[in-house]
Amino acid sequence: MLQATKEMESGVTNGDGSGAAEEQDDAPGDVDVIGGLAREELHSLLGEMLLYRRFEEKAEEAYAIGKIGGFCHLHIGQEGLAAGAIRPLRADDLVITAYRDHTMAIAKGITPRAAMAELYGRVDGCSGGRGGSMHLFDPTVGFMGGHGIVGGQIPIGTGLGWAIRYRGDDQVCVCFMGDAAVNQGAFLESLNMAAIWHLPVIYVVENNEYGMGTAFSRVSATEMEARSGAYGIPAHTVNGQDVLETYRFFADMAERVRGGAGPQFVNAETYRFRGHSMSDPVSGTYRSKEEVESHVQEQDPITILRDRLMEADLLTQAELEAMDAEVRAVCEDAAEFADASPVPDPATLYDNVYAEVNAHGRLFLDGRGPGPAAGGPGGATHG
Amino acid sequence: MAEMTYRDALNAAMCQEMDRDDSVFLMGEEVAEYDGAYKVSRGMLARYGDRRVVDSPISELGFAGLCVGAATTGLRPICEFMTFNFSFLALDQVINNAAKMFYMSNGRISVPIVFRGPTGAALQLAAQHSQACETYYVHAPGVKVVTPGTPADAKGLLAAAIRDDDPVAVMEGELLYNVRGEVPDGEYVIPLGVADLKRSGGDVSIITHGKMVHVALQAATMLARDGIEADVLDLRSIRPLDVDAILETVARTNRVVYLEEGWPFAGVGAQIVALIQEEAFDDLDAPVMRVTQADVPMPYAKTLEQLAKPGARNVVDACRRVLYQPAGSS
Ligand SMILES: Cc1ncc(C[n+]2csc(CCOP(=O)(O)OP(=O)(O)O)c2C)c(N)n1
Ligand SMILES: [Mg+2]
Numbered sequence: 001m002l003q004a005t006k007e008m009e010s011g012v013t014n015g016d017g018s019g020a021a022e023e024q025d026d027a028p029g030d031v032d033v034i035g036g037l038a039r040e041e042l043h044s045l046l047g048e049m050l051l052y053r054r055f056e057e058k059a060e061e062a063y064a065i066g067k068i069g070g071f072c073h074l075h076i077g078q079e080g081l082a083a084g085a086i087r088p089l090r091a092d093d094l095v096i097t098a099y100r101d102h103t104m105a106i107a108k109g110i111t112p113r114a115a116m117a118e119l120y121g122r123v124d125g126c127s128g129g130r131g132g133s134m135h136l137f138d139p140t141v142g143f144m145g146g147h148g149i150v151g152g153q154i155p156i157g158t159g160l161g162w163a164i165r166y167r168g169d170d171q172v173c174v175c176f177m178g179d180a181a182v183n184q185g186a187f188l189e190s191l192n193m194a195a196i197w198h199l200p201v202i203y204v205v206e207n208n209e210y211g212m213g214t215a216f217s218r219v220s221a222t223e224m225e226a227r228s229g230a231y232g233i234p235a236h237t238v239n240g241q242d243v244l245e246t247y248r249f250f251a252d253m254a255e256r257v258r259g260g261a262g263p264q265f266v267n268a269e270t271y272r273f274r275g276h277s278m279s280d281p282v283s284g285t286y287r288s289k290e291e292v293e294s295h296v297q298e299q300d301p302i303t304i305l306r307d308r309l310m311e312a313d314l315l316t317q318a319e320l321e322a323m324d325a326e327v328r329a330v331c332e333d334a335a336e337f338a339d340a341s342p343v344p345d346p347a348t349l350y351d352n353v354y355a356e357v358n359a360h361g362r363l364f365l366d367g368r369g370p371g372p373a374a375g376g377p378g379g380a381t382h383g
Numbered sequence: 384m385a386e387m388t389y390r391d392a393l394n395a396a397m398c399q400e401m402d403r404d405d406s407v408f409l410m411g412e413e414v415a416e417y418d419g420a421y422k423v424s425r426g427m428l429a430r431y432g433d434r435r436v437v438d439s440p441i442s443e444l445g446f447a448g449l450c451v452g453a454a455t456t457g458l459r460p461i462c463e464f465m466t467f468n469f470s471f472l473a474l475d476q477v478i479n480n481a482a483k484m485f486y487m488s489n490g491r492i493s494v495p496i497v498f499r500g501p502t503g504a505a506l507q508l509a510a511q512h513s514q515a516c517e518t519y520y521v522h523a524p525g526v527k528v529v530t531p532g533t534p535a536d537a538k539g540l541l542a543a544a545i546r547d548d549d550p551v552a553v554m555e556g557e558l559l560y561n562v563r564g565e566v567p568d569g570e571y572v573i574p575l576g577v578a579d580l581k582r583s584g585g586d587v588s589i590i591t592h593g594k595m596v597h598v599a600l601q602a603a604t605m606l607a608r609d610g611i612e613a614d615v616l617d618l619r620s621i622r623p624l625d626v627d628a629i630l631e632t633v634a635r636t637n638r639v640v641y642l643e644e645g646w647p648f649a650g651v652g653a654q655i656v657a658l659i660q661e662e663a664f665d666d667l668d669a670p671v672m673r674v675t676q677a678d679v680p681m682p683y684a685k686t687l688e689q690l691a692k693p694g695a696r697n698v699v700d701a702c703r704r705v706l707y708q709p710a711g712s713s
Contacts, residue, residue: 069685070507121507121684132509132683148511149469150441183440184472211441213417219440286417343686353679367647367675368693369640369701375690377678 035244039314043323045083045243046309049302051327052079052103055112058331059102059119059133063278067339068119071148072133073100077273080301081206082107084238084246085174085268089142089254094164096144096157097176099134100206104176109141116334122341129344130352142171150211151177151184154203158190161199161263172200172257174250180211182227183219191231194263202250202257202264203228206240208272213286228265240270241299244308271295349375385568390560392534393423393499396541397461399570401431404459407545408435410446411463411500420465421501421560447473447498451481451550454496459545464500467516467554473498474519481550482525497544499553501560502530503594503644504681507688513681515645517593520552521621522649527551528621529575532596534564536619539573547575556594576623580632584612587702588632590655591642592618595693599642602698613702621651629655630663637668638705642698647675669705674698 034042056074063072075082078100086095086107095108105115110126118125119133126138127146135146144160147153157175164171181187182205194201207224209216216224225235238249246268253264273296275282283292309315354363364377387395401407413420415428415438428436439446443464450460464470470477481494498520504513521528527549531537537555544551581596582603589599596617603613614632618625633639639659641652652673659671677691700710 070509070683071512121687127683129684129687130510130682132507134511135509135683148509149472151472152511180441183442183445185442185444186472212420213413214438214440218438344682344684346686346690349677349682349687349690350679364678365647366678367650367652367673368677369672369674369697370704375677375687 034308034312034314035248037244037247042244042305042309042314043319045087045247046302046305046315047323047327048083048087048107049079049243049305050324051112051330052082052106053302054324054327054331055106055115055334056102058116058335060274060278062116062119062335068133069121070132070134071099071277072119073277074274075100075103077295077300078206078208078240078270079103080243080246081176081204081240081268081270083301084240084243085176085204085250088247088251089174090171092142093171093254094142094144094160094173095176096153096160096173097146098150098153098178098181099146099148100178101134101136101146105136105138105143105146108138108143110136110138110143112330112334113337114138116331117338117341120338120341121343122338123344124337124341128352151181151186153177154181154184154186154190157201157203158194158199161194161201162197164200165197170258172202172254174202174204174254176204176206178211179205179207179209179216179224180214180219181205182224191228191233191263191265195231195233198260198262200257200263202253202266203233204266204268206270207267208270210272210276210286212276212280215286224267233263233265235265235267237267237269240268241301241304243301243305271299273300346375350377384565386563387534387566388560389531389534389537389555389562389564390421390423392538392566393541393555394425394427395566396538396545396571397424397427398430399538400459400542400545401427401435406457407459407461408437409461409463410437410439410450412439412441412465414438414463419463421557423560424463443469443472444476448476448480450496451476451484451494454481454494454550455484455492457495459495459497461497461499461545464498466512466557467500467502468512468514470498470500470516471519477520477526477550477552478523482523485549486525493548494550495548496550497541497553498550499541499544500555501557502554503556504688504692505557507683507685508681509683510680515643515676517554517621517643517651518645518649520554521651525550527575527623528554529619530554530593530621531619532559532593532617534562535566535571536573536579536617538566539571540575540619542570542572543575546572551575554593559594562597573619575620576625577619578625578628579617579619580614580628581617582613582615584614585635586612587638587640587706588614588616588636589640589642589698589702590616590618590629590632592621592651593644595642595644598693598695599698601695602642602702605695605699606702611702611706624658626658626662629659630666633659633663634666637666638702639667639671640674640698640701640705641671642674642693644676644693646678647673648678650675669707672701672705674701
């Protein structure tokens with residue numbers, strides 16, 4: 001996996017970030033480098049996105065045969081953001097997002113095995129099988145979830161930024177949300193607090209144009225970029241389908257925020273290639289087949305980077321195939337690992353509801369009656 | 384009578400009321416162009432237009448409050464929450480405003496609004512999407528709560544809720560939407576506050592509400608195999624509460640189990656138990672038992688989820704307990 005090294009970051013943070021990086025584009029004689037990224041780094045970014053794509057396809061397959069249940073929201077089409085916005089971060093930076101979280105979690109360092117096992121609801125999942133697809137967590141890699149209530153993670157992300165500043169640390173928090181989430185009061189309240197307290201938070205809208213079946217333009221009187229202005233927070237737009245642009249932007253922005261630039265608002269333009277969740281058709285109701293097709297043909301972040309590397313003679317067909325075989329094997333392994341992982345022990349039903357079990361008083365009432373109370377805290381409430 | 388799904392029965396109730404009263408409108412996420420996230424409002428945009436069937440942004444606090452405001456002027460909003468889990472964002476508008484405006488204005492401003500949507504768990508939707516929300520609503524004086532369990536009740540109770548002059552939460556169930564049943568044709572309204580004896584037994588009373596009616600009936604069938612005949616009393620309406628119907632079944636069987644989908648702590652069942660011991664202590668031959676969900680957030684893993692949910696088996700065991708019978712084969 002691509003490591004976010006200091007050297008790479010310094011390669012793009014001199015000058016004013018993306019502008020400086022653009023100058024390096026197609027720099028004469030610099031055939032091994034695009035946008036300040038060396039060949040192996042470019043390969044690594046492509047490999048990451050391929051991994052995310054194959055992971056999601058595997059999840060889709062597993063869902064179809066009932067290995068995964070409940071709500072499952074795929075990130076297919078939006079992988080450029082997981083790779084481009086998270087890979088440039090430091091290991092101790094924090095990321096939080098909504099329920100479309102699989103590839104975000106992997107990008108931040110949750111292993112494909114732990115992510116897939118969680119989707120399967122197994123004990124080796126990153127949330128012990130309790131959370132499922134929408135609630136991946138691993139604080140040890142700085143991935144703070146995995147949240148199911150639209151907009152609910154935005155104040156939490158703001159609190160992560162608050163904690164960083166409170167401790168005098170130099171991490172940054174990247175707080176993702178969907179385009180529909182900016183209509184929640186929680187968004188407005190959070191931006192105001194981040195602004196008055198100058199918090200190190202980068203708010204990123206994954207603007208895939210729709211919240212479920214509703215186009216953003218139907219529920220917003222202004223463009224996305226206008227949403228942060230009232231709070232004095234600078235707005236930026238990046239093309240999330242161009243992973244190099246996204247990567248350079250975030251590498252630079254993370255350093256700026258780390259250096260005290262204060263909260264930022266990023267409108268990352270992207271597109272969801274699948275339905276909202278597994279029960280929503282890809283097209284037909286709120287968006288046309290043609291619309292989806294044209295995005296898949298022209299706006300696939302993986303294809304865009306692949307073509308660019310091939311045109312620049314930085315990638316061969318054989319290399320691409322080897323890369324793909326490798327990530328397919330990783331996802332196959334993740335699925336096998338998940339399938340082999342045990343289901344949670346019934347005796348653990350009451351685990352992890354409270355962090356502290358007090359010496360006095362009864363925390364649980366159970367309530368399932370007098371039967372053999374598997375996983376009960378003591379079973380019956382009577383007798 | 385026509386056989387239809389619970390989903391279509393809700394749709395029929397909304398159309399019935401919108402046909403007769405222009406002050407009724409529907410607002411919520413995906414209710415118009417998408418026909419509703421669970422297709423409850425299918426065809427309503429085409430039928431009533433976007434003045435009366437309105438897609439909202441994902442702004443629960445905002446659109447619930449907007450509907451409360453509209454209701455204070457005499458409009459009769461049906462405010463749909465995609466699920467009641469998301470209504471927690473709007474609880475301030477429900478509890479602080481809708482529930483109290485009539486009181487605070489000394490009876491001059493009423494709030495004839497319906498909050499509706501599915502409550503409770505479906506399948507593997509995990510902790511944030513599987514909550515039975517009745518208790519949060521029923522706790523506040525000023526709010527009424529109904530929980531239809533069948534298609535006929537869905538039509539009649541939703542219609543009554545729309546006509547009611549107070550805020551009424553109509554709590555449905557995602558797993559109920561496809562349930563089919565006979566529904567009376569034409570105008571059909573079930574008064575709030577009238578429970579329904581869904582099964583008449585006499586040996587033990589299973590009192591319940593909402594989706595759990597089906598679990599109770601299943602348990603009653605299992606008990607009947609061993610010769611135990613259960614009353615199944617469906618409250619239908621939690622506030623107003625049909626106290627007479629409760630006391631009547633208690634007097635008949637002297638043994639009671641309350642079944643609900645939500646958590647036990649300060650749950651609906653806790654209130655019913657308190658009421659029974661206060662008003663019918665001498666009728667009881669055994670302590671009233673409750674069957675509820677396990678006292679934990681809903682786990683995602685299928686096995687744990689099944690374990691956490693109240694099932695017919697739990698109800699059978701509880702009935703045997705109040706009958707002082709050993710756990711049987713049923
Ligand atoms: C408060 C709340 N309301 C409604 C929902 C149901 N819901 C889940 S996702 C979604 C659409 C969100 O769209 P967007 O924020 O654009 O994210 P995307 O799915 O496009 O990634 C809705 C309405 C929810 N989870 N939470
Ligand atoms: Mg969206």
